[in-house]
Amino acid sequence: MSEQKDVFEFPCRFPVKVMGERHEELTATVIEVVRVHAPDLDEVDVVVRESSSGKYLSLTVTVNAHSRAQLDQIYLALTSHAMVKIVL
Template identity: 65%
Template structure:
């Protein structure tokens, strides 16, 4: 992330992370646990789920209270490397 982009965020701040994957009964719980390692104050109400029109995929918006760029980088790395996650934005 360039310094210009880094300056756009004033920490701490609420930061939405989009996570997409195939429908699975444990997807939301798994993503909650992965993110909570890096954002211990995350609550289940901070996650909003939306199914795709065909029902094959699920999209989560995870609203974290970000305290640093490094924390966000850690969350993205953990999500991107998880087998259930197709995309993390």
């Protein structure tokens, strides 16, 4: 059996899309969760958009990814958070 090769070359800049219901603490909470695994995350690397109805927020968080394991940890931390609905 051959070893599975990663399609990404690390380190790289990797955008993570996060969606949740509009809440005044959503952006700060997502940044805090991501910084546990990517401490060099800068707030300028976070783009926030409001849904057309204003009920939801979409955040694009671009991290300096160093490994697949790091990205997996970020995804797990975000998807398990109560404020987060979807992570892409």
